[in-house]
Amino acid sequence: MRKLGIYVQVPFCRTKCTYCNFHTGVVSSSRFEPYVEAVCREIREYRHLLRAAGVDWPGRLGRCSAAPLQEKSETAGEVGRRGRGRASYEVRQRPALEGESCTESSIAVDTVYIGGGTPSLLDPAHIGKILNEIRIAFGVDWPGRWGRSRAAPLKAKSEMASDGGRRPAFPTGSGQVPGGPYKVEIEEVTLEADPETVEAGKAEAWVAAGINRVSFGLQSFSDKELAAAGRMHRRADIYRAVPILREAGIGNISFDLIAGLPHQSKESWRASLEELARLAPEHVSVYLLEVDEESRLGKELLQGGSRYSAGAVPSDDEMAEFYELAQEMLGAAGYHHYEISNWAKPGFESKHNLKYWRREAYLGFGAGAHSFSGTERWANAHDAAAYVCTVESGRSSVEQHEILTAQQALEEELFLGLRQLNGIDVGKIERDYGVTLAGRFDPLALAGLVEREGSVVRLAAGKLSVSNEVFVELMR
Numbered sequence: 001m002r003k004l005g006i007y008v009q010v011p012f013c014r015t016k017c018t019y020c021n022f023h024t025g026v027v028s029s030s031r032f033e034p035y036v037e038a039v040c041r042e043i044r045e046y047r048h049l050l051r052a053a054g055v056d057w058p059g060r061l062g063r064c065s066a067a068p069l070q071e072k073s074e075t076a077g078e079v080g081r082r083g084r085g086r087a088s089y090e091v092r093q094r095p096a097l098e099g100e101s102c103t104e105s106s107i108a109v110d111t112v113y114i115g116g117g118t119p120s121l122l123d124p125a126h127i128g129k130i131l132n133e134i135r136i137a138f139g140v141d142w143p144g145r146w147g148r149s150r151a152a153p154l155k156a157k158s159e160m161a162s163d164g165g166r167r168p169a170f171p172t173g174s175g176q177v178p179g180g181p182y183k184v185e186i187e188e189v190t191l192e193a194d195p196e197t198v199e200a201g202k203a204e205a206w207v208a209a210g211i212n213r214v215s216f217g218l219q220s221f222s223d224k225e226l227a228a229a230g231r232m233h234r235r236a237d238i239y240r241a242v243p244i245l246r247e248a249g250i251g252n253i254s255f256d257l258i259a260g261l262p263h264q265s266k267e268s269w270r271a272s273l274e275e276l277a278r279l280a281p282e283h284v285s286v287y288l289l290e291v292d293e294e295s296r297l298g299k300e301l302l303q304g305g306s307r308y309s310a311g312a313v314p315s316d317d318e319m320a321e322f323y324e325l326a327q328e329m330l331g332a333a334g335y336h337h338y339e340i341s342n343w344a345k346p347g348f349e350s351k352h353n354l355k356y357w358r359r360e361a362y363l364g365f366g367a368g369a370h371s372f373s374g375t376e377r378w379a380n381a382h383d384a385a386a387y388v389c390t391v392e393s394g395r396s397s398v399e400q401h402e403i404l405t406a407q408q409a410l411e412e413e414l415f416l417g418l419r420q421l422n423g424i425d426v427g428k429i430e431r432d433y434g435v436t437l438a439g440r441f442d443p444l445a446l447a448g449l450v451e452r453e454g455s456v457v458r459l460a461a462g463k464l465s466v467s468n469e470v471f472v473e474l475m476r
């Protein structure tokens with residue numbers, strides 16, 4: 001059974017953070033409804049839209065792709081020549097992958113992730129509508145979620161069931177919604193949320209709609225840092241929102257923190273980590289501040305100005321120090337470090353995000369959403385208004401589509417695999433891709449950047465903050 005993740009992009013924010021230049025917009029809430037309608041239509045018509053975009057779905061999903069990739073890929077010599085100036089791994093043969101037939105009935109949707117932007121800005125009925133569309137299109141249910149008897153769930157059910165009579169009412173027990181070819185294996189349904197958007201009624205409706213995990217963009221517990229970064233919430237909002245989510249029945253909460261926000265010091269960073277540990281979320285992501293050159297802060301930094309607290313951005317060395325402190329303190333608080341930026345209590349690793357690092361398939365819906373079949377990557381147009389117009393007119397919004405070569409697949413395998421702290425099985429990759437890699441890691445091991453254990457190679461624990469240098473070295 002192949003596992004499939006579904007991603008839904010909601011590109012709206014309440015304000016623009018100073019460091020961010022994502023394709024997200026601060027728009028009137030009147031734009032939400034047409035956008036949600038377009039997403040629902042894209043989900044409903046995805047087979048037809050993918051065919052129109054020239055995407056082969058699901059014929060070569062994941063590792064089923066071996067044979068077609070072999071036919072279409074360049075020869076080993078061509079791969080080597082094409083890779084001028086880049087790593088040539090001397091791919092001697094096409095990936096030796098098992099040739100299982102791949103039909104929709106052998107696929108199980110097991111994760112859904114609604115991200116952004118700030119999807120918690122949407123009306124909960126919008127979230128319910130999108131999830132209902134996914135249920136129908138992919139034949140999935142959220143077993144066990146419907147047994148929760150609270151006022152809000154009942155209301156949400158009746159609203160959905162009355163949607164023109166076209167959709168079936170939400171089931172109240174486990175089972176498969178008729179209409180989809182996929183199996184029922186849903187495990188994790190995540191909603192990204194900002195603390196200031198959380199209200200009791202909303203949280204209950206999210207749970208009623210099937211959300212069982214909330215990923216919070218906290219970034220910091222320091223009001224000074226939050227204000228300087230242009231975030232809408234403050235420390236008090238975090239303490240207000242978490243109990244609301246717990247009370248509503250969310251048993252899996254993730255916190256995002258950013259190391260390197262303007263005005264951050266080692267002391268304030270330590271305080272944020274201590275407060276986080278007291279609130280005991282099941283999952284934590286720590287990102288180093290990345291300032292987009294086109295963001296307000298980015299432009300100010302380039303000009304050498306001081307607006308947006310540009311003069312108070314910590315140095316790269318300080319950020320590395322913050323990251324290492326996070327490693328130490330989160331480990332001491334019982335979190336398992338499983339990916340460069342991610343920690344989890346046992347059993348709470350993000351099932352959806354693991355798909356990205358393991359190169360498993362996911363389908364993305366919404367403006368700018370990316371998808372991956374195992375051999376092909378494609379992405380929708382970023383502009384939300386253009387996306388809505390395109391989908392409303394019955395056309396595909398896919399604007400980038402790439403069939404990966406064996407060389408690209410191998411590079412992804414190394415780059416994404418090494419982000420996971422378990423490392424990569426070099427022997428297996430060599431067998432799958434017909435390459436010899438061992439020598440590639442010798443200088444990195446000598447420099448203490450990677451560790452080897454049998455055929456497994458992983459980034460050295462003390463060198464995670466310089467992982468990009470390792471990747472650059474490996475791909476040269």
Ligand code: SF4
Nearest residue numbers: 013016017020024117
């Ligand atoms: S909330 Fe996230 S996506 Fe929106 S502006 Fe801030 S960083 Fe960017």
